[in-house]
Amino acid sequence: MALPEIKARWEQYKPHLVHFGTTFIARCKSDNITISAGHLAYVTLLSLVPFIMVFFTILSAFPAFATVRNELEQFIFSNFVPTAGDVVHEYMSDFVGNASQMGAVGILSLLLVAILLISNVDKTLNRIWRSQSDRPIIYTFAIYWMVITLGPLLMGASVVMTSYLVGLAEFAEEYTPGLGTFLLELVPSFTALAAFIILYMLVPNRRVPVVHALGGAVLATMLFELSKKGFALYVTSFPSYQVIYGALAALPLLFLWIYLSWIVVLLGAEFTCSLSEAFPEEVKDKANDSDLPEG
Template sequence: MRPEWQAILANLKRFFQCYVQRCQQDQVSMIAGYLAYISLLSLVPFIAVMFSMLRAFPIFNEYRQSIESFVYANVIPSRGDEIQAYISQFIGNTGGMTTVGILALVFVALLLIHNIDKTLNKIWRVTKRPRPIISFSIYWMILTLGPILFGSSIALSLYLIGLTRFADDYTPGLSTVLLGVVPYLMSLLAFYILYLVVPNIKVQTKHALAGAFLATVLFELSKRGFALYVTHFPSYDTIYGALALVPILFVWIYLSWIVVLLGAELTALLQQLAATGGERMPDEQDSNDL
């Protein structure tokens, strides 16, 4: 083996070891469990607020059912239809809530955004945070404008898929290919925006893209593996019966947060290496500073 290839492999090994060490130091598995718990409590309020914002714009009425089906089919594997039915029922029950109840829903949804922001900034080692009023304004903007941008992107994707069906006469299978590619692109874009915008520090585009690519690959592999397990090993249904959906949903949310945090760790590590010029790995730098 040539010396340059040996050096490349050695650097890759050191990089991987540093990445694993960073994930262990940040206790990714434990933080993912905490975020999964918060997410499970905030899931219905967050989705209720999101779709309430979409209902405020008549342009989304035509695509509402398609948007909901697209989200549940491509985010929650195997049991998406069942979870959609339950969540839709829960959201329907919020229609008779008082003003205090609605404000409580909004507060719980904002709590989820706050915990995501705090966790990612901790991964990036960001200690300087904006004032509470500024943070609240940002969270409110995400809660109100986020669903609109999210719904617009999905509606545009569905519209383009609809247009390609007319082109199938000239290019057979074009709509099928586009329909298969769109979920991957949506996942990549969502992770990319998350890693680029949420940290209270300037993140380079290429680093956010690398982390988003890793998270997208892991997310798609997790979806397939989890769907395979739920379909062929229905132990949850046997043990929990009608309540099986709760642990299934919790485990899936936990795996999803593991994926998000692993992508964030890669982005933050690349950012840290770029800041030090890449001459020393972070573990070497830390040991020399002791």
């Protein structure tokens, strides 16, 4: 592409880029994403044990995933709860083990608490998109149930695929040293990217273009990886929280990490909405039409 064409494209999209930047900042301020993230973090902390229990209960119903449960737990806690993953994993395993001894009424109550988390995420994202989340009750229940049932299956399938890639990486390591390890390190990032795309496309009660959802998912994935590194650096370099909280140090750390994660999720959602406002599909259509030869 020649320099005059680049300048012409820049002049064409410059107003939209400026509008996008101002819209993104204004949306983040008006939606109070820090307050929303705090609310979601509190609900997540309350729903974490019920959700994990329902998660693994559904996964255990499929014998094909029975052998990868431990690998799945290690994959989740090592890649999505940095540094303190082992401690949190130990506590979560104890909590889930105690909850698994409950009766049918107790299991049902845990399921309702897990649905409460999904409902709050649904309402928060629809508020960001300025859309009503008042879907028909049957449709809403179907979506929530799909998240609860298909989520474990997709995670189990991803871990099975990761185990397969580990075998390939060990084989490829003999011929291309370092390549297999590099590709395996990208698996959590691609898993998070796919999860963000699905979240931004399916949860809002309106049509979200794939390109816009991809843009928000890329931003959220990058921020998520940076947050993991920054959080791990804080935990290892400034261990004063252990002196203050002692044996309960894992709890505030977990809450802080969940809070940072929800801020990342909401920033990606605001980014996706701002893209939809600054670059509506008709702009893209006009740009495509302008490339067509006249006559």
